[in-house]
Amino acid sequence: MFNVVIVRYGEIGTKSRQTRRWFENILMNNIREALVSEGVEFKKIEAKHGRILVKTNRAGGAVEVLKRVFGIVSLSPAMEVDADLEKINKTALKLFRRKKRELGLEKPRFRVTARRITKEFPLKSPEIQAKVGEYILENEESEVNLHEYDIEVGVELMDGKAYIFVDKVRAWGGLPIGTQGKVVVLLSGGIDSPVAAFLMMKRGVEVIPVHIYMGEKTLEKVRKIWNQLKKYGYGGKGELIVVNPKERERILEKLRELGKEKYTCVFCKFMMVKYADKIAKDFGAKGIVMGDSLGQVASQTLENMYIVSQASDLPIYRPLIGMDKEEIVEIAKRIGTFELSTLPEDEMPFAPKHPIIRGSWEEFRKLHKAVFGEEPRREC
Amino acid sequence: MFNVVIVRYGEIGTKSRQTRRWFENILMNNIREALVSEGVEFKKIEAKHGRILVKTNRAGGAVEVLKRVFGIVSLSPAMEVDADLEKINKTALKLFRRKKRELGLEKPRFRVTARRITKEFPLKSPEIQAKVGEYILENEESEVNLHEYDIEVGVELMDGKAYIFVDKVRAWGGLPIGTQGKVVVLLSGGIDSPVAAFLMMKRGVEVIPVHIYMGEKTLEKVRKIWNQLKKYGYGGKGELIVVNPKERERILEKLRELGKEKYTCVFCKFMMVKYADKIAKDFGAKGIVMGDSLGQVASQTLENMYIVSQASDLPIYRPLIGMDKEEIVEIAKRIGTFELSTLPEDEMPFAPKHPIIRGSWEEFRKLHKAVFGEEPRREC
Incomplete structure (x- = not known):
């Protein structure tokens, strides 16, 4: 079901482009080493706009391993689809249903949080949130609640693709091993x-x-x-x-x-x-x-x-x-x-x-x- | 209402009698300094059976100050009465009522936890718990629940006195300043x-x-x-x-x-x-x-x-x-x-x-x- 893991990382000493690239490269190497050592297959690891994407059909297993890679703040198993409203809606609904089953809730409270990392998608974030939210409400017993929610549906858009997820797993934070001697x-x-x-x-x-x-x-x-x-x-x-x-x-x-x-x-x-x-x-x-x-x-x-x-x-x-x-x-x-x-x-x-x-x-x-x-x- | 604060402390490097006394003396000095500096009146500070007792009619104010004294693990504003079952029952009920009002609960779940620090009191701890619990149940809308409770009534007995309390305030722990150079x-x-x-x-x-x-x-x-x-x-x-x-x-x-x-x-x-x-x-x-x-x-x-x-x-x-x-x-x-x-x-x-x-x-x-x-x- 999932085809990608979104890897979010935190502090980088300075924000110079060069330092960021160096940092990301070490983190990507450590991610690669972790997945290879633990036998979790993946297709590609790439750094994009302050995130790292791990393309894999074994997102669950990858998250379990990557939780232990320092420098990572949080992880989301996600579905990457073309940035097209219909596809986004359908994927969001699918993930929502799955999560609802997992939680065993009759009428879960939820919210949608959208972010345009790059801005080519025609709708703005609040509009995306409204559209996806409506679609879920129409198709599944549920209720919107922005402050107290059982499920948060995340939508991140970049480079013509949309990434949809319903889980954000906290990792240890810190800095990638190898950046500090x-x-x-x-x-x-x-x-x-x-x-x-x-x-x-x-x-x-x-x-x-x-x-x-x-x-x-x-x-x-x-x-x-x-x-x-x-x-x-x-x-x-x-x-x-x-x-x-x-x-x-x-x-x-x-x-x-x-x-x-x-x-x-x-x-x-x-x-x-x-x-x-x-x-x-x-x-x-x-x-x-x-x-x-x-x-x-x-x-x-x-x-x-x-x-x-x-x-x-x-x-x-x-x-x-x-x-x-x-x-x-x-x-x-x-x-x-x-x-x-x-x-x-x-x-x-x-x-x-x-x-x-x-x-x-x-x-x-x-x-x-x-x-x-x-x-x-x-x-x- | 309260007339004493029970001060509990934690780790002491070794358990030799001498080290314990040295440690307690420094902690008592720090407690005294804290109360004097902050203008909280007290009558006496004494070490007894692994606890420190601060006799004061300003227990609330004392707890606020002593929360910041290192070496202290937890604090309870308490009532000291003679170790006599009737007195214990009445005091426990009074504190229970006060706490019930404070929490605004109709029928709070509670438990009684008793400890005989010295053993001269005729009843054993489980018996004390049963007696005090019964007395509260008879006199106040409530319900006993040993695992999920809104109120815990503490009774500690030592040297012919009983100490009754309904709050245990966590402090920072650590070691008393002055013990480590x-x-x-x-x-x-x-x-x-x-x-x-x-x-x-x-x-x-x-x-x-x-x-x-x-x-x-x-x-x-x-x-x-x-x-x-x-x-x-x-x-x-x-x-x-x-x-x-x-x-x-x-x-x-x-x-x-x-x-x-x-x-x-x-x-x-x-x-x-x-x-x-x-x-x-x-x-x-x-x-x-x-x-x-x-x-x-x-x-x-x-x-x-x-x-x-x-x-x-x-x-x-x-x-x-x-x-x-x-x-x-x-x-x-x-x-x-x-x-x-x-x-x-x-x-x-x-x-x-x-x-x-x-x-x-x-x-x-x-x-x-x-x-x-x-x-x-x-x-x-």
Whole structure:
């Protein structure tokens, strides 16, 4: 029945013609990649007057996939017909009937919203609305109500064609992946880091997922999480990079020897950022993403984050920093990572009973020198 | 009618007795400061069994103020009476009648939810619910419905007292200001930075607001914004610090001379962070907060944020980094800063036509040396 999906997108940083084209091209590539990866057939993808049209006979399936492509604000499965009043009327009626059945309503309230994107059609938008509305009223038990309606019939006209639709499916918004460069994200297997990765991806960033090995159970879990996140990653999916830190034992031993086990967690995070920094530089990534939320656990303090941040000159992006746990969990559930994050993981035998709450940079420096024989900051 | 407000709070990092007491004390101080600042009289504030009770005859006014105190999850204006079934019944009926009138319902559906916080009361919670429910049914046109109800009558019992309420007002959650240390926030007068400040405050941070002077109009606007933000700042309100950078002219001249005006914005932000860094260190603040959202304007890129981040070794917190403009505007409207952010401001005569999109650190270093005769990073 439908033969096209109308893709609407939102913000573009500047409105220059050149930037718009660049943006649209990346978005079209991501759409293509999404449909091909998910096996949804289509005939053509084209940008037209601030919209993207996906010609396909599998509009329903396409919408389900494209809902997860960032940069898209809303989607409508639509029928493209010649811009001819009779054809528009008949198509509108057909879609109206279908929707009425779907909703199971005796006498639905409806309105028609028409827009001439290009102006060659002889009737103006309010006239089109009146004509189509009348036609539906004549042929189907119904009632017009502009403010409270069960069904909205949309008619968009451009380049000699009319696009008729009765659904507008909201997507995530954000920016197309690939428009904003690359960052490394540290994935731990917990609830927070996948949400942090998701939010950065939503802003158009390609993320390179890095996991610091803790054991097989946790690794398996992180693989599942990354596979889920990839469903939002059309346009830039890296493979999970797993780092197995060989100096872990040495650090733990030394800290134990010095009676400073309480610094284990800070040291561990510092080392994670050091690995992330190296990988970022190898891959040309411009930042590191972490799932920190202030004060969520007692040791997630400004002091400890200060220490950890010294491991790299790259900016550390913490999109969850201002969120409550409840808000983070809500997003995790919506994007399908929550369940995975609660799967069992390897125990950390080296986690100290009382991790340091407000670590001191001076003390950390001394410990770093004791363990590695050198200062923690590269530059100095 | 009401004589107490029940204050419920949420997450506390650890559950140790000591941490809980510390957390409650800070929250009680913030509550006291809020009520005193807003002239709401009260008799006593006390922590009891995981709740805080504010004894006051101005419960309505207190709730309005306390809604803005972070760390609080929900609030109920309540009546405290002796834990005696007859008194509980009569009070519950009185509150029920009042709520029924307020809602204008003929035969409201209701349920009673009872909780024994301490267990000395002879009846168990389900029995209390049954008794109170019966009493209301006998005396007032109504109907019990446990799942879909218009009114919920709450009864909490502790230490020989009963607390009865019919409203539960949601507050912002988060953590009490003062539990998480201090950060400096750069307030520009735009829509974003006040929202960034708000979100950090919500996570229990005391913010020190810094504005880099642009002109009188903008300054006046930023003062209004900060006055609005202060309404959420009980527990730690700094005064606005205004910096008037004297080297601005020199930078602009030099950039013009070198034909590198396109670096003006990056330079400007770099200098802002340098000032924020100095102020942070003077005040013992552990981070800098900025309102950056990736790709919101063409020049808000990972590359430019990398350069700006080099101006300080402190972590830069960007709570909006993963948000769309629409989401930021929604919060700005809820917290009352949106309107203020759209007030007129001074024009920036030195803003370049084509700001650099992806600034190069190497080039920036050279420019910095040309302007100041030294490397941009302190440490090297």
